[in-house]
Amino acid sequence: MTEDTPTEILDATHSALCDHGYAELTMQDIADQTDLCKASIHYHYDGKHDLLLAYLDHLYEQFEDRLSAPADEGRHADDPAARLRSLITSLLTERSDAPAFQTALLEIKAQSPYDEAFREQLRRFDEAFEARIREVIADGVADGTFSDDVDPDAVASFLTTHVNGIQTRHVGVGHPLEDAVHAVDEYLEATLDIDIDTTAGSIAPAASVEAGRQD
Amino acid sequence: MTEDTPTEILDATHSALCDHGYAELTMQDIADQTDLCKASIHYHYDGKHDLLLAYLDHLYEQFEDRLSAPADEGRHADDPAARLRSLITSLLTERSDAPAFQTALLEIKAQSPYDEAFREQLRRFDEAFEARIREVIADGVADGTFSDDVDPDAVASFLTTHVNGIQTRHVGVGHPLEDAVHAVDEYLEATLDIDIDTTAGSIAPAASVEAGRQD
Incomplete structure (x- = not known):
């Protein structure tokens, strides 16, 4: 277990959420995205709800950095x-x-x-x-x-x-x-009452939200 | 079983969705809102997904009536x-x-x-x-x-x-x-470039979405 374990778990939560969605997400799905076993994740977080709250907290810190x-x-x-x-x-x-x-x-x-x-x-x-x-x-x-x-x-x-x-x-x-x-x-x-400079923030080619989940 | 059974089931689906949300919804929850047993509902609809699609179809008909x-x-x-x-x-x-x-x-x-x-x-x-x-x-x-x-x-x-x-x-x-x-x-x-008549469609007192589900 390294100092970076919580960050690794939160990154794994992000990937697992993107792959499985929230409703279907299990602690095992999150463990599968790391080198850790499920028990190690439970050592840090009480369960899926607790982990999701920690993930949202982590996301908020990144969001605040981007906003500022x-x-x-x-x-x-x-x-x-x-x-x-x-x-x-x-x-x-x-x-x-x-x-x-x-x-x-x-x-x-x-x-x-x-x-x-x-x-x-x-x-x-x-x-x-x-x-x-x-x-x-x-x-x-x-x-x-x-x-x-x-x-x-x-x-x-x-x-x-x-x-x-x-x-x-x-x-x-x-x-x-x-x-x-x-x-x-x-x-x-x-x-x-302005003219917008549309080069400020460009929109990438249509990203599809129709791709299936990986489960 | 009466002629109105499908309508009764679709109305029950609406009530059950409002009480339990979609993710948690079961065929039994829907049956509980009717005088029917779960088997009777399965007689009309293959499962939760099939029933939800029929419900959305029913909802769309009502929606179209309201729009027109x-x-x-x-x-x-x-x-x-x-x-x-x-x-x-x-x-x-x-x-x-x-x-x-x-x-x-x-x-x-x-x-x-x-x-x-x-x-x-x-x-x-x-x-x-x-x-x-x-x-x-x-x-x-x-x-x-x-x-x-x-x-x-x-x-x-x-x-x-x-x-x-x-x-x-x-x-x-x-x-x-x-x-x-x-x-x-x-x-x-x-x-x-108009003045809005705010009496056209009034907003009811704040309806709270914080009330707990009944499950």
């Missing part, structure tokens, strides 16, 4: 519109395993009404994303990039809701991410 | 803005069991990437809703209620995505439906 320092912050540091678009597109498309991951995340969201601990974790993601969007919009209003009429609270909440919709519609019926992001560009242009 | 004749069609027949708002709010709030039902529906959406039959059913709902929204917007552009600049295809797709987001965010983190509908009103007013 987008990959292209340097290139777009002075352009609130590009930062805003980059925040939205990176959430939708960053990971190569995004479709499977988005699907597992939707399963967890559907469990949240019955699981207060999951719900608290999901609220942290929701609030952090909305707060970051609000901050970037407020910056853009302050420096004159966006119209004075823009209400950062209202637009941040609307965008947070809309991004939930993009993820759900993509998972549920395969609505293309490219079309959804194009529609967000049009919304931002109209609402903030 | 909203409850307040008479009152708002000549007002495309009110019809549009009524379509959106009725989808979000019509049923008294809406929170539990929305949660079960989100579970089914999360299964859809692994289940082509579910996905086909969900696509019918998605397409029917988007088409109806598009039609009402096109009517409003044609009769001069909405601005000539409005693209019915683009706005209908954006609203369909957004309604997915309202449902998901409500289930996942308890974001209030009233706030979400208010934000849609502001979007419609800005995009269609």
Whole structure:
């Protein structure tokens, strides 16, 4: 057992979630993604629920890092519109395993009404994303990039809701991410009274969410 | 066994889904909501998956009826803005069991990437809703209620995505439906260049999605 065991287990949880989904996930599936036996994983985590909460906590730390320092912050540091678009597109498309991951995340969201601990974790993601969007919009209003009429609270909440919709519609019926992001560009242009630089955060070729699970 | 047995079973499926969610649902849970034994239900449906598909089919018929004749069609027949708002709010709030039902529906959406039959059913709902929204917007552009600049295809797709987001965010983190509908009103007013009659489709007091399942 090394110092890195918890990280190895959390990485294995991510892979196992992408492969099996949340409902079907077992501790054995997670052990199968590591060199550890199931008992070693139980040594660190009481069970699937406990491990999933630790995984969401780990994910939240990564999410916070991404929100505070987008990959292209340097290139777009002075352009609130590009930062805003980059925040939205990176959430939708960053990971190569995004479709499977988005699907597992939707399963967890559907469990949240019955699981207060999951719900608290999901609220942290929701609030952090909305707060970051609000901050970037407020910056853009302050420096004159966006119209004075823009209400950062209202637009941040609307965008947070809309991004939930993009993820759900993509998972549920395969609505293309490219079309959804194009529609967000049009919304931002109209609402903030700007021209969007569509090179700030590009959308990868349609990632399919129809690929079967590995179980 | 009466002529109404299939309808009784489908109604029982709805109640059982709201009580137990999709993942936990068993044929026995459905039988418990009827005077029938589990074997009688198996006589009509091969299993849970087959029954769920029949249920989604039944739900789609009701959905189509609602889309083509909203409850307040008479009152708002000549007002495309009110019809549009009524379509959106009725989808979000019509049923008294809406929170539990929305949660079960989100579970089914999360299964859809692994289940082509579910996905086909969900696509019918998605397409029917988007088409109806598009039609009402096109009517409003044609009769001069909405601005000539409005693209019915683009706005209908954006609203369909957004309604997915309202449902998901409500289930996942308890974001209030009233706030979400208010934000849609502001979007419609800005995009269609209209004043919204907020009496067209009212939002009931916050329905909680935090109530525990009955299992």
